[in-house]
Amino acid sequence: MLIPQTKNIGLPLMNLMRFKGLPILQQLHIEEQLLRTSSENWCIVNDGTNDPTIVMGVSGKPAELLEIESVLDDQVPVIRRFTGGGTVIVDHGTVFVTFICNKEAVPNLQPYPRPIMSWSSSLYSKVFQGIGDFHLRENDYVFGNHKFGGNAQSITKNRWIHHTSFLWDFNVQNMSYLKHPKRAPAYRSARSHLDFICRMKDYMPRSTFMDKTMDATETQFSLRPIQLEAIRTCTEAEFCPSSRFLTNEELEAAAVALQK
């Protein structure tokens, strides 16, 4: 009886929020709010989002990254998020895992992009132990040389967020909304998108991935489940998140500017 509790003594506390099918914009708003207004550590897991949505990094330029005509024709929502990184199209086949930590939460971890990226990959190495030659490749999680997880971060004065979208499954047609980006990792070696990515479901059942991720996190943190309502407090009124939908007008203007 005593043993399960004693194993957590000394581990920093991390609040865990689990969602299923939460709209991605709402997830991003929650994440940004927690990053900027909370002083606790958080893990957010969203098991698939609802509608297919394109999510660009903070400085993503739609004209360069998206097939705007198709996006507009099919009315695919486009979000610009608050973290850096590239463009993804997410849907119910995407699994999201986010860590939001104080700078001191992980001992000896320097609060810079690469060390945080390495730390996250060591956590997921435990999840994918012995499976499919998992490793961190530049900034992506890969099996062999096929990407199945993309990462993005934001580092503030005292805290950092590292969030990952995992391609548990994807719709080939949806990928056609995305252009081949100008800045691509070297290991992509000019492969087409479909030759570059792979599906996590070919390697591991979805629930197993969730369970193992929680287990791996619990080796470093003491996880405490929290409901969404608990964080809907006064801070929500004061805080204005920056992740937002791009309007049709903005997308059309980008398309026009490209043609010039």
Add this chain to the structure above:
Amino acid sequence: MLCRRILLIKVWNNGRRWLLPSSSLSPVPTTADYKRHFSTHIMAAFSLPQNNQFTLKIPYMENRCKFSSNAVADLHTNGIVDVPLAQTGEGIAECELLKWFIQEGDEVEEFQPLCEVQSDKATIEITSRYKGRVAQVLHVPGNIVKVGETLLKMAVEDTQVPLVTLSNLENEKQPDTKSNKDFTGGVLSTPAVRNLAKEHGININDVQGSGKDGRVLKEDVLKYATQEGIIKDPLVTATATADLGQLFHREKSSLLESAQVSGHYEDTIVPLRGFQRTMVKTMSMAAKVPHFHYVEEIDCDALAELKASFQTNNLEPGLKFTFLPVLIKSLSMALSKYPMVNSCFNEESVEVILRGSHNIGIAMATPNGLVVPNIKNVQSLSILEITKELSRLQQLSLDNKLSPADISGGTITLSNIGAIGGKFGAPIVNLPEVAIIAMGRIQKLPRVADDGDVYSASIMTVNIGADHRVLDGAIVARFCNEWKRFIEKPELLMLHMK
């Protein structure tokens, strides 16, 4: 001597920063004094020790050595400080400026966020190291700023920490009860120098200051660190990106050797990177697999004759025949009969995947560490094709140019440790494979014939390490017998020729 060494450290750090911004040893230099410093005060000899692989052409450097203690004081000649882009950590060369949180004329506090930048996947808040006033903003959002380049200029006061009695500056050890975050310590220095001390785990109160009023300068911290053995000649503790791994590794090992030769018996920290780092991970995982080992001796006389014959009748100059290609082809023959030995184990689903291709990995010792490229589809290759492919992979691994395809997808591994020495090893499987074979050196040993006569034979001892979750002794024994048969009687390979 010491000052020249410090200068080399500075020059080395600066040179590396100029040319290899992604591989600087310490976190990116925090002040812009390097630029001004080296352009106006210091001309330094830049030379790498004996076995350097390259010479760096660095602007501002000439072959003379001067030493100046004005470095940090330059910051304050006119009260304006250049604030460079820093705080991004290793591996980041440049960032896009996203937005400013301040504007010209604003008063800022130490650690107040100044701006947000983006690198690759991260947005990063850059905070101020100084308390002061924003004098001039040098970039607009959207600009790409190199790490170390000046972001803005600030007007700061000359002293930023309270004055304390000079007795604190004596070189006696003080009890290190303060945490690294305690900035209200008792010596004069700038935040940049304090940070440097903190990065090296040095209590700045322990450092004797050589500046005005006993101020602790950057050189003082570096000198202290060297004296305390916290930093060595930075070439020895260099961290390198994967691309430069080979270069640095060679220098590292030659320096380690020369250090010992010259009598410096001190500890050296060697961060593990590249192949060595990968080995830490893979071996840790593999150690969890329940192994058993099967040992056998194989008579290689026929193999030696075959090799000699290949060499004698070799029509392609530059192609060298060794034992390995025949061993590899025979292995593939045996795998065709015992496909379980050429499989992958999926722990999750408790399934064994019998791999169709025989992608035989050959463990290679390179200057950068252990690497295992594999020859794909050996079942469809001739011995000549295997020989050529092996040679290609060996050359690539020595040049550290193996592609990801070369090192992934292996189904079984051969470790020819005997090429270096040893009778046999107890190898650890290369996950997710289920078997690995270590081959010892071929030795001339006495054997006893059926009629009682003693004769000499070339004997190679092999040790097959196997995953006992998948394979048992019987399968491995039979598989090994089959392989041994082909090696001892290579003419049997012809039976399977198509």
